[in-house]
Amino acid sequence: MLDAIAPFFKDLYATTGYNFIIFYEEYEYDRFIEAIGTTINLILASLIFSLVVGIVGAWAQGTKYTVLRYCIAGYIQFFRNTPPFVQILFFYFVLGNFVPSYDAGGYQESIIGNFGWAVISLGFFAGSFNVEIFRSGIEAVPESTKEAAEALGYTRLQSYIHIVFPLAFRVCLPSLNNNLVNLLKTTTLAYGIAVPEMMYTANQIWSDNVNVPEMMIILFLFYVGMVALLVWGMHKWEKNMKIPGYG
């Protein structure tokens, strides 16, 4: 891959001065590719974590334990109404102090690194939205539908898998997509705690090579491209999942 594009970008640098170093030097290219991997990992990990938080939270909001319900409500309000950047700093610098560390050959290393804290705080941030989204989805399925499933001999689990979930999911999907796009853009904040994702790596590369404008262009193209891809995919998915004759 690199061998194929390197001559062109080297030539571009020599003739015009546009220094896209990540496309012709092995070391920077590897760093860039690694950053893409880290970013995608970060997005996927925090997405999965936020979905788990959302499902557990939606379940907990439906229980009969008042204290648990109040805790979830407090959690949602706290994470929805404070800046995610402050949340990340809070998790990493405040809660990070209380996590045990182990000896990693000469220096102390916390069992949850900065990547871990970024996933946890972003997951809780997006999860606070997901709780409400899932709850509205589950509440939208009428009791009579569940009774009809029961009358047809479905067990509770079967009716949940085949009847309730598919309907609820279609209700959730548009809001979930909004949240996902938002999460994708919020992952840049992990820069604040030095997670080597796209933003952070780009910063390192332009510090080493003094090619700020070129790296900025790459950064923009990367994020706008990712969002565009996501929105396009989600749009298609939403269209395919539409309930015929309804809405």
Place this chain on the structure above:
Amino acid sequence: MQNRNSFKPVATNLPVLLPIAETAKRNALLERHEGTFRLNLTRSHLIGLIGIFLVLGGTAEAATPAGMIGPFEAIFKWMGFLLWGPEGTLKGFSLNLIISFFSMLVGTVAGVTLGLMQVSLLAPVRSGSWFVTQFFRNSPWLVLLFTIMFLFPYEIDLGFVVIPVPDWIKAVIGFSLPVMANISEVVRGAVRSLPSGQWESAESLAFNRRQTMWMIILPQCVKRMIPPWINWYCILAMATPLCSIMGVEEAVSFTTQALNAEGDRPELIPVFYSFLMIIFFVYTYPIARWSIRLEKKFAVKT
């Protein structure tokens, strides 16, 4: 032959989905169109925040070694610094407000212009402004901030006079870009949301396009735009701490500095940050409530 899309579900007492599904869908579309969720701040949030602050402060007070300054005393000592910066300057939290105010101003003016360009009759203007809007709407705030911080010159030489561009002005420009794009979308959405009858009746009364726009369409749009506009201001005010990464001397930077001056004592860190949250909350709360009240007041009764 009946159009498939106009097919309406039959009214029955065995609905496919309950009304909450419609609400969820409407909210999702609204959120997509406005580019953000609606802040819904209540008084219980403030009580919760103060509770957290007191609990953290209390534990820190207990953990304070003898002879050291306690957390509440420390907050009191540094409060002026956090809010106004050193004597005679407007930094710290007041700089956050200044940045948010000017970004909103620049963002609104640019955003309304861009939004009106999006409903232009000329196809190139329309698609060009659409592209600009989507580009700035979909890029992360931090990336935009970095771009302006690094690519904008630190001074502008006009030949006869050199205008210095301090960091906070760059932050203003950096924040105004995403605001601009989102306001543009709000404007476009508001113009589109008016029933076409408004345009047609204006035409039948011999208004030309410009007159229709300024005298009929826009006055009706203002009501629809103000609640999301205020909401955006709150989001922006809450996002201003981001520029502390670039070394702008606003509230978060000063909190770090104050903590350094106190010797980075771990028990003080949560107290100071929760105090900062209370400051931000006290500022955004009345504005967010006001937006909700206006929304209710302006709601079209059907």
